[in-house]
Amino acid sequence: MEIIFRQWDARAEVPRRYLKYPLVDSGVYICDVAKWASAAMHIDIRGDYIIRLHGGVQGEVDDIRRIVRIWNRHRIRGTLKVAGTPGNPQTVQMRARQPMGRSHLSANVRENVPENTINSMRGYLNKLQGPAERTDPRAAVWVDWIEFEGPFYPKDRPKWEDILFPGKPTGKGSPYIWDESKIRELIEEFAFEAFRRRQPETEYIDALHSLYQKNRTAGQNQRDAMVEVMGVVLASPGFLFIHEPIPATGQGATSSRLTKRELAIRLSYFLWSSPPDNELYAADLSDAGTLSQQIGRMLADPKAIAFRDGFISQWAEFDRYDAITVDNCQHIRFNEGVQQDAKQEVREFFGELINENLPASNLIDSYFVMVNSALATHYGIDLPNPKNADFQKVTLPPDSPRGGMMTQAAFLVTGSNGERSSPVIRGALVMEKLLHNKPAPPPPNVPELGAASKEPKTNREMVELHQRQAVCASCHKKMDVIGFGLENFDTIGRWRDTEKVGRKQIPIELGGTLPDGLAFKDVNELKAVLLKHEEQLAEELVESILAYALGRTIEFSDSDDVAAIMARLKKDKYPIRSMIREIALSPLFKKRG
Numbered sequence: 047m048e049i050i051f052r053q054w055d056a057r058a059e060v061p062r063r064y065l066k067y068p069l070v071d072s073g074v075y076i077c078d079v080a081k082w083a084s085a086a087m088h089i090d091i092r093g094d095y096i097i098r099l100h101g102g103v104q105g106e107v108d109d110i111r112r113i114v115r116i117w118n119r120h121r122i123r124g125t126l127k128v129a130g131t132p133g134n135p136q137t138v139q140m141r142a143r144q145p146m147g148r149s150h151l152s153a154n155v156r157e158n159v160p161e162n163t164i165n166s167m168r169g170y171l172n173k174l175q176g177p178a179e180r181t182d183p184r185a186a187v188w189v190d191w192i193e194f195e196g197p198f199y200p201k202d203r204p205k206w207e208d209i210l211f212p213g214k215p216t217g218k219g220s221p222y223i224w225d226e227s228k229i230r231e232l233i234e235e236f237a238f239e240a241f242r243r244r245q246p247e248t249e250y251i252d253a254l255h256s257l258y259q260k261n262r263t264a265g266q267n268q269r270d271a272m273v274e275v276m277g278v279v280l281a282s283p284g285f286l287f288i289h290e291p292i293p294a295t296g297q298g299a300t301s302s303r304l305t306k307r308e309l310a311i312r313l314s315y316f317l318w319s320s321p322p323d324n325e326l327y328a329a330d331l332s333d334a335g336t337l338s339q340q341i342g343r344m345l346a347d348p349k350a351i352a353f354r355d356g357f358i359s360q361w362a363e364f365d366r367y368d369a370i371t372v373d374n375c376q377h378i379r380f381n382e383g384v385q386q387d388a389k390q391e392v393r394e395f396f397g398e399l400i401n402e403n404l405p406a407s408n409l410i411d412s413y414f415v416m417v418n419s420a421l422a423t424h425y426g427i428d429l430p431n432p433k434n435a436d437f438q439k440v441t442l443p444p445d446s447p448r449g450g451m452m453t454q455a456a457f458l459v460t461g462s463n464g465e466r467s468s469p470v471i472r473g474a475l476v477m478e479k480l481l482h483n484k485p486a487p488p489p490p491n492v493p494e495l496g497a498a499s500k501e502p503k504t505n506r507e508m509v510e511l512h513q514r515q516a517v518c519a520s521c522h523k524k525m526d527v528i529g530f531g532l533e534n535f536d537t538i539g540r541w542r543d544t545e546k547v548g549r550k551q552i553p554i555e556l557g558g559t560l561p562d563g564l565a566f567k568d569v570n571e572l573k574a575v576l577l578k579h580e581e582q583l584a585e586e587l588v589e590s591i592l593a594y595a596l597g598r599t600i601e602f603s604d605s606d607d608v609a610a611i612m613a614r615l616k617k618d619k620y621p622i623r624s625m626i627r628e629i630a631l632s633p634l635f636k637k638r639g
Contacts, residue, residue: 064183067104069132075104075185076114078167082156085192089144089151093197097123097153098139101189102130108174111186113420115158115383116140119150125158125383127419127432132188140435144197153192158383158420160374173378200348202323209235224268230255233275241284242311242321254278288315288597290638302637306331309636316595316630317344319352334631341630345623351397353626357594358396361479362451364389367460372538376465379424380538387420388455388539394437395454396622403623406587407580410480411573412449414441424455424540447541447569452476452532455539461529462537469509469529476528481579482586485525502548506530506555527558531572581612584620588612591629598639607634 064070064079074083103112116123123142130136144151159170171184203216209232210220222232233254237246254275261271279285290308304312309331314322326344331337344350367389372380394416399408415427416437422429425448427440442449451457452472461472478484503511509526533554536542544551559565566572588611589600600608611628618624629635 060183064185067185067188069188069190073101073132073188073190075183076155076157076187076189077183077185079183081167082154083189083192084152084154085194086150086152087194089197091197092144093199094141094143095151095194095196095198096139097142098137098193098195099126099128099155099189100135100137100191100193101128101187102132102135103128104132104185104188107186109423110174110379111157113158113383113423114155114187115381116142117154117156118152122382122386123153124435125387125418125420126435127423127429128187129433132190135188135190136433138433138435151194153194155187155189155192157187158381160378160381170378205239205321206236209239226262226268229258229268229272232272233258236276237279237284239321240279242288243307243327244284244289246284288312292638302639304636304638309337312595312635313340313344313630316635317341317353317626318347318349319356320349338627338631341627345400345626350400354397354400355393357591358393359389360594361590362392362456363460364392364456367456370459370462371464372459372462373465377536377538379540380459383420384424384455384538387418388459390418390437391416391421391454392451392456395451398439399622400626401623403621405580405619405621406584406625407577407619409451409583409587410576410580411570412442414439415448415454416440421455424538426541445570447534450573452480453535453539453569458532458535458539459537461532465537467505467533467535467537469505469526469533470522471529472532473525473527473529476576477525479586480576480583482582482589483524504545504547504552504555505533524561527560528572528576530555530558531566531569534569580619581616584615584625585612587620587622588615588625588629591626592634595629595635604634607632 061079064075064077067075069075074080076082097116099114099116112128114126114128116126124140126138126140128136129138142153157167159167207216210216210222211218212221214220222228230251234246234251237251237254238244257278258271258275261274262268283289288311290304290312306329307327310322310326310329313331314320314326326340329336329340331340372385374380395412398404398414398416399406404412415425416439417425417427417429418435418437419429419432421427422432422440427442427448429438429440431438447453452475457475458467458472461475462468463471474485509522509529533545534541534543534556542554544553546552557565557567557571560575564575564578566575585608588608592604592608592611593600611625611632612620614628615621615625
């Protein structure tokens with residue numbers, strides 16, 4: 047009988063209760079009955095769009111239930127914090143890019159809950175706010191309407207359009223379309239640009255033109271015949287790899303120094319992850335003033351976001367973060383939206399250091415954070431403009447434990463095993479990324495930390511037991527104490543004063559003393575201690591950015607160049623934008639290999 051009544055509740059009583067909400071005829075209440083709201087449109091134009099959601103929040107709910115996740119059939123677009131009420135709805139918005147090749151622009155809106163609760167909202171809500179009447183759907187967000195605005199186009203049009211419509215608006219009188227006599231010229235122009243303005247050999251173009259003619263003879267139209275030709279070009283080594291061959295004698299370049307074209311290409315892929323534009327190709331980069339001017343122009347261009355995202359994603363090792371499986375049943379506030387937003391926080395924070403040319407020490411401690419609504423809720427921070435999905439710069443109060451990379455959710459989750467925080471992993475990450483002192487890998491056959499005791503113990507007690515093993519003590523003495531300073535942050539990066547041990551909540555034991563004798567009492571004092579090592583942090587960044595720029599590891603033979611860059615940056619405390627500039631201006635960047 048109990049099973050029958052439960053089924054009756056779910057299939058009849060809960061939907062019936064849903065229909066009693068006052069605005070059910072004009073909008074959608076997100077809950078067990080209506081798990082999401084959707085909007086979609088067919089488009090043929092790639093570009094940026096604004097997605098707007100008009101609605102409100104039903105009743106008094108936990109702040110996390112005000113956050114909705116926007117996704118399409120392929121990926122999460124972002125998160126939004128719903129404002130207002132059903133009686134006084136408000137509009138919130140976000141910007142979204144529609145990739146090439148997608149003709150269906152969609153936005154699905156649901157509560158930002160862990161993925162494994164999509165079909166079991168009741169269990170999630172019971173954990174979040176306690177059990178309620180079985181017949182209550184407990185809706186939080188009411189959606190009135192969703193709309194799209196766009197497309198918004200970037201300033202520069204794609205290179206292929208420049209080739210097809212040289213000096214003309216796209217779609218207006220191409221000299222190549224429908225003119226078979228000009229197809230060979232079109233193929234040559236495309237290959238020339240694909241090979242980064244290196245002239246292809248005549249025999250190569252002839253072979254591509256013959257392939258095109260063969261396709262046309264077989265009955266293909268002009269577009270389909272060109273697709274295979276373009277595919278051959280884009281699959282060739284000349285496109286896939288950057289060639290910096292040693293020039294033959296008499297070509298106006300030494301064997302070690304890059305040509306102007308090669309330097310333009312290296313600089314463009316360093317800062318833009320794309321080929322040079324016309325201005326960069328034409329610039330005389332052998333002149334120091336011109337090179338400096340071009341670096342400044344490129345860093346100010348929106349395309350420089352490619353360096354921000356490309357470098358910091360590798361340096362922060364997002365692959366390690368993505369590999370951590372957080373137990374959503376235990377950590378119900380770590381949902382898919384927060385998981386993605388945490389990575390974006392790292393990108394946005396590093397971008398702010400570049401834009402404002404702030405010292406490298408901000409990675410240890412900063413007076414601000416870069417957060418959106420979901421992360422502000424996760425951290426317990428008030429956001430100035432919650433109606434916008436953009437990340438915003440928020441100044442922290444003087445006593446805030448936040449600020450710096452090591453208090454960001456992505457860093458703290460990476461320093462865990464998905465179930466509990468790990469002082470060992472967090473300490474090792476700080477040593478490697480912020481102190482330029484990567485710990486040695488553990489010796490073989492070292493037992494897991496959890497094997498140190500059969501009785502429930504705090505993280506600190508487990509680690510201290512582990513340290514008693516002679517084979518572990520030397521390394522752990524350095525890094526574990528740093529990790530102890532971050533124990534007020536739980537597995538998912540939220541602040542805590544106690545730690546669950548068995549069935550009890552035990553107060554976190556704070557503080558410690560580093561091997562150099564410097565002591566700290568809490569996370570803010572730990573930051574102050576680590577700030578004394580800003581030179582090591584700067585050296586880690588200089589070497590890492592150099593490796594990214596050159597596409598190779600930094601060797602001992604590069605140490606003089608690294609020292610010269612460091613010396614030029616020291617007076618201003620190693621500002622990040624200046625660091626990028628000095629690396630691009632350095633003799634090492636201009637040399638082959």
